[in-house]
Amino acid sequence: MQKGTFPLTTSSRVTYMRLMLLGFIFLCFSLLTGAQDECPLQLDPQRVVVRYGGSVEVNCNTSVAHKGMGWEASEGAVPKTNDSLITWRVSELKEWDIKTLCYINLKYKIGNENPCKVELNVTIYKTPDSVSISTVNHRGPMIEGQQYELQCDVHDVAPVQYLTVKWYKGQTLLHQTTFTDTIETPVNKAVTLLIRPDRADDGAQYWCEAELDLGAEGPQPSPKYSSEPLSITVYYKPIINETKLPSVVRVFRGYPEVLVCEAEGNPKPTISWSLGTNSTVHSTNSEKLNITESTPENVYCIANNSVGSDIRGVNVYIQDISISFVNHSGAVIVGKQYELQCIIQNVDPSKSVVVRWYKLSQTNSTDANTTSVSNSSKLQISPSKTDDGAQYWCEVEGTPPVSSDCLNITVHYKPIINKIKLPSTVPVFRGYPEVLVCEAEGNPKPTISWSFGANDKKNSEKLNITESTPENVSCTANNSVGSDIRHVKVILKEDYLPLIAGLIAVIVAFISVIFIFIFSIYYKTAKMGHYSLKNAKPSAQNGNIAQNGKHNTIPMKKLSQSSILA
Known part of the structure; x- marks a missing residue:
């Protein structure tokens, strides 16, 4: 005995042979019965979708030996033939419930001798004659929030089991309805839709669409028929x-x-x-x-x-918008600081307003200051004397901007004496009185007083100065704000002008006498001198010329006796 083998007894071998025989018999039986159940026919196409009144053509073929095959149909039947390919044709199919079968009588068949058959799936369709939309039990405008019913009527369509009715508002799909009816003949279908319009639906257009989805064998794309749009008015x-x-x-x-x-x-x-x-x-x-x-x-x-x-x-x-001083009234003083406030009454507490401050001064210039506040705004000012008569106001930004009344300010400032018109030293000639003028600028208008001597005072802008006026005088300008004082020294001088003028006149007269004397002497000697004819000799060149003993010649004329006597 070899290693790994087991000996079989005689009874075991008999049992094994029996099991093998039973398995072979079962396999043969299964092959025979299976061949009997399967019908060896092929339809091309296996399903047809035909428009009512349209033509149709389907082939039936086999690849096995047979004793005859044919088509059974109420329209276009094909009698039994020994061909392996037969065709069912109908040029105008109008039978809604038509049943069409292709059959074959097998040559080798065990048991039942009836032919095997394959039924052709035939779908006949008809598109709707019309699709319409309407309201149910209502006419006219609709009221917001109330419910209304719309109805879509699809007339004369088949088969209804392939029908889908879709509802639209504008281009938005609202709802769709399908049917489970197996009726093959044309029917009318009414589909309703409940709506509850709001104000946004005013003028909206509702419409419905009937679509026949007949599958891959049907027309592509699927036939669709739409209603006219229904425009609604919503109150x-x-x-x-x-x-x-x-x-x-x-x-x-x-x-x-x-x-x-x-x-x-x-x-x-x-x-x-x-x-x-x-x-x-x-x-x-x-x-x-x-x-x-x-x-x-x-x-x-x-x-x-x-x-x-x-x-x-x-x-x-x-x-109301108002402007005023804070804790002050009346005129303001130069150099001091004051506070203005702009009050806006009944301002929304949750909001702020933009306030602008303005000042129009005597120089015709406008200054602006901006701040954002809730109900009041304040402004610090330190006026100068040029601000006297200036106008302040505040303005709330808006359309249009709103302004307060103008606040005119009066500025008081202490006097300042005009030193140009009143010098510190004034010379006065004896016998010639002088007038001193003391002018001062201030607000309120200052009063002017002169002090001279111990107790002498005079209230006036002008003071007459004479030789009896004290050497030191003072001008005082005073108002409610303050005062200013100007000291003047009076210098008394003698008037030597007449004496000098007389002396000059004497000197001029003396010089004039001397000049006249010298001129007269010169005139006598140079213009009216003596001429001597003694020892005068005629000139050799000119017998009529005589000499006066000098180099100058004197013209002479020789006279006859008769001329002399005459």
């Missing part, structure tokens, strides 16, 4: 625009405000205003109301139409 009660009409309105005194009450509603609402408790202004076109300082604190806007109404209450606050 809804008014809603007042609270953005344009706030619940609190603040109006500056002297600056009228216009309230605008706009309401959205259908039909278009009428607007009315209720002022206070008894006064009512009503107008179908009056969306605006002018608010002034005389308007009552509480006003109401009422929007009304056939569906309902809306009311909006408005609290009117009259705002």
Whole structure:
């Protein structure tokens, strides 16, 4: 005996042979019965979708030996033939419940001698004649919030089991309905949709669509038929625009405000205003109301139409803007600091306002200062004398900006004496009085006084100075703010001018006498001198010329005896 083998007894071998025989018999039986259950026919196509009245053509073929095959149909039947390929044809199919079978008589068959058959799946369809939409038991506009029923009618369509009805609002799919009916003939179908429109649906268009989805064998794309759109009108009660009409309105005194009450509603609402408790202004076109300082604190806007109404209450606050000094009244003093305040009454506590400060001075220049506050603004000022008569005001930024009244300030400052007109030293000639002028600038206008001597005083801007005036005088300018003093030294001088003038006159006269004397001497000697004819000799060149003993010749004329006697 080899290692790893087991010996079989005679009984074991018999049992093994029996099991093998039973298995072989079972296998043969299974192969015979399986061949009997499967029908060796192929349909091309296996399913047909035909429009009512359309043509159809289907092939039936086999690859096994047979004793005849054919088509059984109420239309287009094909008698039994020994061919392996036969065709069922119908040029105009109009039988809704047609049953079509391809059969074959097998040549080798055990048991039942009936032919095997394969049924052709035939679907005949018809698109709807019309698709329409309407409202159920209602006409005219719809009311917001109420429920309405729409109906879609699909007429004469088959088969209904492939029908889908879709509802649309605009381009938005709302709902779709399918059917489980197995009716093959055309039917009418009515599908309803419940809607509850709101104001956004006013003018919306609803429509329905009937689609026949016949599968891959049917027409592509699937036939779709739509209704005409149904436009709906939705009536809804008014809603007042609270953005344009706030619940609190603040109006500056002297600056009228216009309230605008706009309401959205259908039909278009009428607007009315209720002022206070008894006064009512009503107008179908009056969306605006002018608010002034005389308007009552509480006003109401009422929007009304056939569906309902809306009311909006408005609290009117009259705002004042004022400017004043803080803890001060009257004129201000140069060099001191003061505080101005701008008060805005009835400001919304949740908001801040922008306040601008302005000053118009005598130089016609405007300064501005901006600050953001809740209900008041303050400004520190330190006026100079050029600010006397300046105007301050504050302005609240807005459209238009709102300004306070102007605050005119009066600036007081102590006097300042004009030192140019009143020098510190004044010379005075004896016998010639002098007038001193003391002018001072100050506000209030200062009083002028002169002090000279021990107790002598004079209230005047001018002071006459004579030789009896003391050497030291003082001018004092005084007002409610302060004073200024100017000391003047008077220097008395002798007047030597007449003496000098007389001396000059004597000297001029003396010089004049001397000049005249010298001139007369010169005139006698040079112009009117002596001429001597003694020892005069005629000139050799000219017998008529005589000499006076000098180099100068004197013209001479020889006279005859007769000329001399004559």
